[in-house]
Amino acid sequence: MGLVYLTGSSGVGKTxxxxxxxxxxxxxxxxxGLARWFHNVSGVEVSMPAERDDAWFADYTYRLPVETVRRIAQEVGDGVGFVCGTVGNDGEIWELFDAVVSLSVDAGTLRRRLVGRAGAFGSSGDELERVLAWHARVDVDNxxxxxxxxxATGPVAEVADAVERIxxxx
Known part of the structure; x- marks a missing residue:
């Protein structure tokens, strides 16, 4: 038993x-509720602007502080706990988890889910294309x-059953 990182691209069903x-x-x-955006060079924390493009995403990374994961691991203790989401500093936090589960869906399902989340990250335009491009490689990377x-294309309860077993x- 332990701490599990439940990850995958935007729209796969982590939340x-x-x-x-x-x-x-x-x-x-x-x-x-835990990660924040940071400038890649200065390390300064920033708020994500309403308007953002590829240049902005090249300069900033969504990061989950290592100390936050360590604190959560202490809170979970000998039980089972989950951190759900995806961040740009996976390489710094991955080893702090007892298991990593990556939810996966096909591209058509992902597109439908993202477009259905009107106004949310990745739901339209350049962000939708960015997420779909990321999705094309995330399973292999993870x-x-x-x-x-x-x-994660099946009913939520069945997906949760599979994650729970792991x-x-x-």
Missing amino acids: TVGGELRRRGYLVYDVD AGYGAVLVD AVSC
């Missing part, structure tokens, strides 16, 4: 599956680092 795991009584932390891929076996 939804996390909600189901929370309903089942697990400690669940959403990266969106599996290469040891993540267990879980098909979590209780680590």
